[in-house]
Amino acid sequence: MPETTTDTQTRSGGCLCGKIRFTVTGSPDYPHVCSCVHCQKRAGGPMQSWVGFPLEGLRWTGDGGEPTWYDTFPGQTRRGFCATCGSHLAAFDYGDTISGINMTALDDRTGEDLIPVNQSFRGDAVAWLPHVPDTSRGPVRAEQ
Numbered sequence: 001m002p003e004t005t006t007d008t009q010t011r012s013g014g015c016l017c018g019k020i021r022f023t024v025t026g027s028p029d030y031p032h033v034c035s036c037v038h039c040q041k042r043a044g045g046p047m048q049s050w051v052g053f054p055l056e057g058l059r060w061t062g063d064g065g066e067p068t069w070y071d072t073f074p075g076q077t078r079r080g081f082c083a084t085c086g087s088h089l090a091a092f093d094y095g096d097t098i099s100g101i102n103m104t105a106l107d108d109r110t111g112e113d114l115i116p117v118n119q120s121f122r123g124d125a126v127a128w129l130p131h132v133p134d135t136s137r138g139p140v141r142a143e144q
């Protein structure tokens with residue numbers, strides 16, 4: 001991941017109540033939305049928006065420490081949320097070096113590098129919203 005060494009910007013984020021706070025560093029990796037069944041259930045909405053950051057640059061900085069983790073695929077994927085306010089914050093595939101961050105958890109979501117470039121699990125998407133166009137270039141990462 002050579003691009004992770006060229007972007008040292010630190011971004012901050014957290015949950016709605018503020019107990020769980022974090023910072024991430026490095027280049028955003030594959031911003032996308034996902035309309036899989038898990039994302040819809042967790043979000044209480046038709047999709048979640050994700051962006052990856054290097055796991056080694058992720059720090060949990062709030063009074064609440066790490067989120068509460070729930071294994072959506074036991075032993076494979078866990079997802080973090082605030083147990084107090086319910087905000088969804090992160091996802092992590094065991095063994096991966098990238099952590100998925102819910103874009104909605106970032107304090108600043110305005111960067112062009114945070115515009116979703118694809119939509120995962122289009123087949124599970126609701127019929128009443130248009131799909132996010134696939135503008136990704138290069139290899140498609142594993143689904144979040």
Ligand SMILES: [Zn+2]
Nearest residue numbers: 015017082085
């Ligand atoms: Zn919270």
Ligand SMILES: [Zn+2]
Nearest residue numbers: 034036039144
């Ligand atoms: Zn999903």
